[in-house]
Amino acid sequence: MPITPTGTTRQLRADDETLTWEGAVEVEHTPDWSRGWRLQHSRRDLFSEQLRLRALMQAGVRVVFGTDATSVRGRAVVSDLDGMAPVQDLPPVDLVVDGRDVDSSPVRPDGTFGFEVPAGEKTVELWLPQFGDFRLAALEIDDDARTWRAPRPERPKLITYGSSITQCRAAASPTRTWPALVARELGMDLTCLGYGGQCHLDPMVGRMIRDMPADVIVACLGINVHNQGTFNERSFLPAVLGMLSTIRDGHPGVPILVISPIVSPSRENEPSAAGMTLTQIRGNVEEGVRRLREHGDDNLHLMHGLDVLGPDHADLLFDGLHPDTTGYAHMAAAIAPAVRKLVG
Known part of the structure; x- marks a missing residue:
């Protein structure tokens, strides 16, 4: 369920080396945020503008990492995409732990979301909203928690x-x-x-x-x-x-x-x-x-x-x-x- 922060925490930038962006064709990293693209961002001028507006949406994109944290919060940059996708209409972020559905968190108008997660070492997948403009700025975890690049099995x-x-x-x-x-x-x-x-x-x-x-x-x-x-x-x-x-x-x-x-x-x-x-x-x-x-x-x-x-x-x-x-x-x-x- 969505959480209110307690205790001390530390931030992971969206381009942290322990985070894997799955389901994206390419990932755009800036000093302030990252987002998956569902086309070749490096060749985006070869695709129509209308297509680019849909391809920057995060349908099927997951941020994956290993951690022993007991809470995970996030902050995103969100916008209205010229009124096409109002911030208040953003779908939630879904939390999957070790392959099992755990929770959904709404994305608040300020771009924040958060979860409590089970204790112990696990692989966390954050399934990002399938519609709208969502650029991940950072994740926040317990100050004493570890993160690592999660090993992933070969899958078709x-x-x-x-x-x-x-x-x-x-x-x-x-x-x-x-x-x-x-x-x-x-x-x-x-x-x-x-x-x-x-x-x-x-x-x-x-x-x-x-x-x-x-x-x-x-x-x-x-x-x-x-x-x-x-x-x-x-x-x-x-x-x-x-x-x-x-x-x-x-x-x-x-x-x-x-x-x-x-x-x-x-x-x-x-x-x-x-x-x-x-x-x-x-x-x-x-x-x-x-x-x-x-x-x-x-x-x-x-x-x-x-x-x-x-x-x-x-x-x-x-x-x-x-x-x-x-x-x-x-x-x-x-x-x-x-x-x-x-x-x-």
Whole structure:
């Protein structure tokens, strides 16, 4: 539970050598704070500004360390991101100790959060808020406590790529997003590339995934293409084929699971600005997988979005598009068995 400081404490800067940033593509360190980036921060000018605004959010990013502390507090720099993500709407920070959920702490308007933790030596994971601007300035632990770089077992690496439905803003906390639920159930090392409103099959994102280490890749394609009219009937299928082929170039033996859009009742037969209904977009995603398999990609797999969350569970969409916390758990329950089969 959140705590009020007592006794003497000492601070760890966010760039302390005992802290490992997991789930980030790159980490930006400044004299005042650090934050994970879910794209290549060193090459950020090669990505659109709208995508960068989502990629600086900490979905799936964990700060990991070993300690014998009995309390852990933190201080972050938070901002409104030009009103897009008000500070008061930040999801909490989740505390995981030795792989087990322990607590969630709200991030206060001044950027502070805190936990009591079990006594003894342990590995602490702080799962950072999956939405909003959160830059970690420092952690604070008991003055007499030790910290060390936690040894981590080799785990299969899972990359998930998609839209806000993969970033999971509406999940109650960062460990309750579907990518986190799947990764933790299967003992995998997650990198979440869910970008709210920005899953447009960007060639530079495809190249980035191509060059990242991965043991399984899950790509959820199509919903932003409908919402923003990114592609039409002429251009969408080639974009799907190109994105998946680019990723495959860097991962010749890696299973890739493609998930077509989950249900969105009002969009199923409603043309996008480019003239494609969600039903057509779903069909194009599935056709892209079929064609690549016909051309020899036997490790490319399809999961129909309506089998992940279909019309019978549309009540789990709080706005007709985005799942709520229960909806994300429902998605995870459908996706985890498919990923387990691919891991072997």
